[in-house]
Amino acid sequence: MAKRAAPEVNAGSMADIAFLLLIFFLVTTTVEKDKGILRSLPQIEPPSDDPVIIKQKNLFTVLLNKNDQLLVEEEQMQVKDLRKAAMEFLDNGGSTDASGNNCDYCQGAKDPSSSDHPDKAIITLQHDRETSYGKYIEVQNELVAAYNVLRNREAKRLYNTTFTKMLADKDDVYYQGDVDKLKERIDVIKKLFPLKLSEAEPKSN
């Protein structure tokens, strides 16, 4: 067989391959987006003469000292146990809310010495100036998680979905469904377990 110079490779389809790869990467690459815990700061209230009196049993005090040790309701605790403790406190429903309604959706122990109603239950988080920010966020995350777990439970019970998914749907432009109704439902859930997480100013020493 006679040896000939190799014929030139047809490069016409190269562009197609390139575009195929280009489109593949376009579809699969996600641009890194920052994520984080969204919180609202309290407004600065003008100093009033009669401070609001909150019963001690409706307060869930979380202290974080400068050695990153956690003190919850005067007992030392590990961060991994905090979520459960906060949930038990919020979900207790021992008594009535401000307008005298019982908490009929609470599944807690109904302990009269713990919180009256999720509407009244307040978690306060106090930290030291020298607490590390990493630990502080860890604690903050657990407390927000406690609320989210309870809200998810209620969303499951009422609407057979999760609160997280409802929030995701609200931001989804392609959501197939009634957005106003969804917002209404989100507000209902938020009202069942209102996020009352107060952050006292740090102790200076």
Place this chain on the structure above:
Amino acid sequence: MGKFSKKKGGELPPVSTASLPDIVFMLLFFFMVATVMRDTSLMIENRLPSADQIEKIEKDRSMFIYAGKPSAQYKNFGTEARLQINDKFASIENVQPAVQEARAGLRPELQDRLVVALKVDENTNAGLVSDVKQKLREINALKIMYITNVKKVE
């Protein structure tokens, strides 16, 4: 014998370079898409804490405040954690003007929805962060977001 001499004379055809532009364009597009534009260069250490109860940030209505220890090349600023706003070190007094400025730069309908994103190194003292939060409360910039990494759920 003639066959051999023919082979010696025949040279390999040059490799076609017609597809080279395609490859280059492909790479260009890929990097255009995959690269995150960094609008500020960090002058501080910034190892973010991790959390799992997180939401996405909405870039069109947020401004960033960084905090952490000055990084190795800015050693002369000491080892105490500092704030960084835009491209320079800032003190706690600079927070309010910077936030006002950021708010004024937003579209009118978003101005009261400004989110201040705090990118703080996890080894910073939380006291610095609460100073910033106090300053933000004073000018009624109440929505904040603690930027974190995504914690993997075991």
